[in-house]
Amino acid sequence: MNQIIIIGKGPAGISAAIYLKRAGVDPIVIGKDLGALGDYKSSIENYYGFDTPIDGKKLIQDGIKQAFSLGVRILDDTVISIKDNGSHFLIITKNETLETKSVLLATGKTRENLTIPGYRKFRGKGISMCATCDGYFYRRKKIGIVGCGQYMKHELEYLSRMTKDITIFTHGNNLDEDLGFPIIDERIVEFGGTDKIGFVKTEKGTHEVDGLFIALGAPSSLEFANQLGLIVEKGNLLVNQEYQTNVPGIFAAGDIIGGKLQIAKAVYDGMEVADYIYKYLKDINKKMA
């Protein structure tokens, strides 16, 4: 059984991993993409300690190397879902299922980087990032799901309980699999509608929808929040002074708990939460002994 699994390999997750490792706890870090910083076009000037501006992607990669050098296990994988088994948690990734006593959510915040026209306009107006959050509102409706990987299949499985009228949009990616629903593999050129989304326009046609679920990349923290019953306030995971969510054993740090969306703050969060995770584990391990 693992002691702690950290989801996210940005500043908060890696900083926590470094402090935990040095405190004698063996964390596992799971992450796939480089997060918001990996997308940065511009360089970073306000994070202390670099005499020349540093590229966001390089900073993230150096942080990963730093933790790795200290002996932290880092899995290049996508977490699809988290299950609370009462005494412990199951982390279901694209490749495997891991058991752990505690979890640190440090997934960061997904920046709006889908550049398809209409995306911003209808985000929250029929376009959803979270099947378990909004799926219920589309019972027996006509919906679309955008994605092509494991995460899309996970969302599809959930949504197929709500409605049978689902179209899969791969946005130009190949998907040679029969999933029981029509697959449109052309690139999407526009999301359209009036006050809410009404259709998805691809290179070759227009497809009416009542709602659309985006399941590209990795699940957002909101998705995990919903799976676990975590309290969300104004789009941020609610934590107490010890970075604990309302579910004992589930911690959160970095951008997803709100506050300044700054590297210095995420790094500080990581250092602080490591202490509280350490104490939590010491406590439950004592009780189990």
Add this chain to the structure above:
Amino acid sequence: MNQIIIIGKGPAGISAAIYLKRAGVDPIVIGKDLGALGDYKSSIENYYGFDTPIDGKKLIQDGIKQAFSLGVRILDDTVISIKDNGSHFLIITKNETLETKSVLLATGKTRENLTIPGYRKFRGKGISMCATCDGYFYRRKKIGIVGCGQYMKHELEYLSRMTKDITIFTHGNNLDEDLGFPIIDERIVEFGGTDKIGFVKTEKGTHEVDGLFIALGAPSSLEFANQLGLIVEKGNLLVNQEYQTNVPGIFAAGDIIGGKLQIAKAVYDGMEVADYIYKYLKDINKKMA
């Protein structure tokens, strides 16, 4: 009139300077030595973002360069004293006197690095780091003062109001000046005594003292605290949630306010305090207008 003078060019001071500069405020940073990190023999592994361990001295120097590149004015000077003039503050350095509306104390904590035998034993037992804190207890007593620069002279001026029986120990440094008190310019080899300091042994002789004041390098934050009437608790400057000391306009951040003595925490403090200084200045500038 300057808006903000930051004393200390370590992680807290420089991080605050960077954030203030980017917020449109022109800070001046004053610092002389490299502080606790500059003394680090070992390298730093737990501050996020470096794929290989980084030398403490290099980190400090890179931080200074980073602020400088953004246009922050950095003075290589020692602050001797700070005076509260009611409407503003006077910063008296070795070289000049500056006026400012607000001050950020980010001097760090002096690590115990005097290696003379007996120093640790009698620290707090007759050996003091702060004339304005402890001078009063040595009225008409026989005291020594260790130092050779501007800071020593500042302490001497204060102590000479308490007693006329003062010996200056330069610890091997030259001091060709008549200061009105005997000067011993040999190296100190031992601090001796029984339950409290009783004598200073140099290469050529032994000198009895009732108390000894260390005035090497730069004044400690405690010294400034005493000059300004700041509240100190357990060796830390007391600040509120907005990093304000009990004297309006005087802020403090980093190691000197306590908490974890970690770079990540000092950098975070710097980012946070910058915001509060910005708001404070906006407020008082509005009142003045």
